[in-house]
Amino acid sequence: MMDLDESRVVDVQLVQSNEVKSSYHMEKEGLIRSVKTFSDAGITIQKIVTDRHVQILKWVRENMPKTKHCVDIWHVAKGLKKKLTAISKDKDCDALTPWIKSISNHLYWVAASTPSADPSLMMEKWQSVANHVQNIHEGHGSLFEKCCHGDLSGRERQKKWIKPATKVSERLDDVILSNQMKKDIPMLSTGQQTSSIEAYHSVINHFAPKMIGFSYHGMICRLQLAALHFNENRSKLQAVDKDGVLRYRLEFPKYKKGEHIVRKVKVHSTFDYVENLTEVVMSMAERSSLAKQRIPIPPTVPPPLCHDFLHPDMSDAIAGMHSRFSMNF
Numbered sequence: 001m002m003d004l005d006e007s008r009v010v011d012v013q014l015v016q017s018n019e020v021k022s023s024y025h026m027e028k029e030g031l032i033r034s035v036k037t038f039s040d041a042g043i044t045i046q047k048i049v050t051d052r053h054v055q056i057l058k059w060v061r062e063n064m065p066k067t068k069h070c071v072d073i074w075h076v077a078k079g080l081k082k083k084l085t086a087i088s089k090d091k092d093c094d095a096l097t098p099w100i101k102s103i104s105n106h107l108y109w110v111a112a113s114t115p116s117a118d119p120s121l122m123m124e125k126w127q128s129v130a131n132h133v134q135n136i137h138e139g140h141g142s143l144f145e146k147c148c149h150g151d152l153s154g155r156e157r158q159k160k161w162i163k164p165a166t167k168v169s170e171r172l173d174d175v176i177l178s179n180q181m182k183k184d185i186p187m188l189s190t191g192q193q194t195s196s197i198e199a200y201h202s203v204i205n206h207f208a209p210k211m212i213g214f215s216y217h218g219m220i221c222r223l224q225l226a227a228l229h230f231n232e233n234r235s236k237l238q239a240v241d242k243d244g245v246l247r248y249r250l251e252f253p254k255y256k257k258g259e260h261i262v263r264k265v266k267v268h269s270t271f272d273y274v275e276n277l278t279e280v281v282m283s284m285a286e287r288s289s290l291a292k293q294r295i296p297i298p299p300t301v302p303p304p305l306c307h308d309f310l311h312p313d314m315s316d317a318i319a320g321m322h323s324r325f326s327m328n329f
């Protein structure tokens with residue numbers, strides 16, 4: 001759980017997949033535990049931003065009636081792009097291809113331009129894009145009457161308008177006006193986005209590489225260390241060169257399929273939390289023996305993931321290995 005205004009990790013929960021019915025339920029379980037941690041501490045959550053997972057939406061609706069629930073635009077945009085790309089590959093629908101990025105950008109604009117988060121206004125703004133792609137820029141609705149752009153020039157004008165009453169226009173309208181979008185648009189998060197969560201996840205990958213299996217407590221420790229490291233370095237300043245010019249670098253991430261992104265080069269990380277931790281541990285050890293301390297580690301540890309698997313007798317297993325060996329060679 002992260003405070004998105006501050007980009008600060010405020011709670012970490014570890015859910016092992018065999019603690020819940022299926023790995024599908026892990027996110028919801030993590031959310032339930034985090035929300036309980038906050039309510040036990042007397043902290044009220046006024047607004048929460050999550051992905052649009054059906055289970056999460058349902059749980060928040062039923063269990064957090066006083067909390068405003070928003071969905072992260074990135075997740076909505078991802079689903080939207082996938083649908084539009086699929087349509088653009090159908091017969092007679094390639095006219096949609098040059099519009100996909102603009103329509104996705106429009107989604108971000110809908111949220112960014114509506115700080116009041118007025119659901120009706122966001123909906124009218126969103127649906128206006130169905131007109132815009134057909135070169136209609138006025139008469140959208142009562143709250144959002146006309147497009148905000150001025151005269152279109154350059155690239156926008158070179159893009160071919162989509163002809164009304166064609167297969168592609170009808171299929172595009174089906175997506176823009178779909179029930180799914182009618183649910184998602186009013187819930188779009190207008191202020192905070194969850195991109196810093198992704199940044200925390202990459203710090204976790206550093207502290208707890210996926211290729212190594214850790215014990216339950218080992219994993220908790222690593223997640224918490226990752227959180228300390230992230231919080232200390234979350235607002236790292238951008239590095240400058242010897243002339244004082246801000247430094248950037250180009251990256252070509254796989255998901256961009258050959259397109260580049262520009263990243264700010266940050267100053268080196270600091271590790272003050274290591275010293276702070278050491279001091280806390282030393283003072284705890286000085287006060288009394290560890291046995292007398294109430295260490296806040298989870299008392300019940302779920303069994304390891306391989307616990308429920310069939311464990312054969314060792315000599316049978318070795319015999320099996322040898323018989324396979326002789327068959328192969």
Ligand SMILES: [Zn+2]
Pocket residue numbers: 132136137147148149
């Ligand atoms: Zn327009």
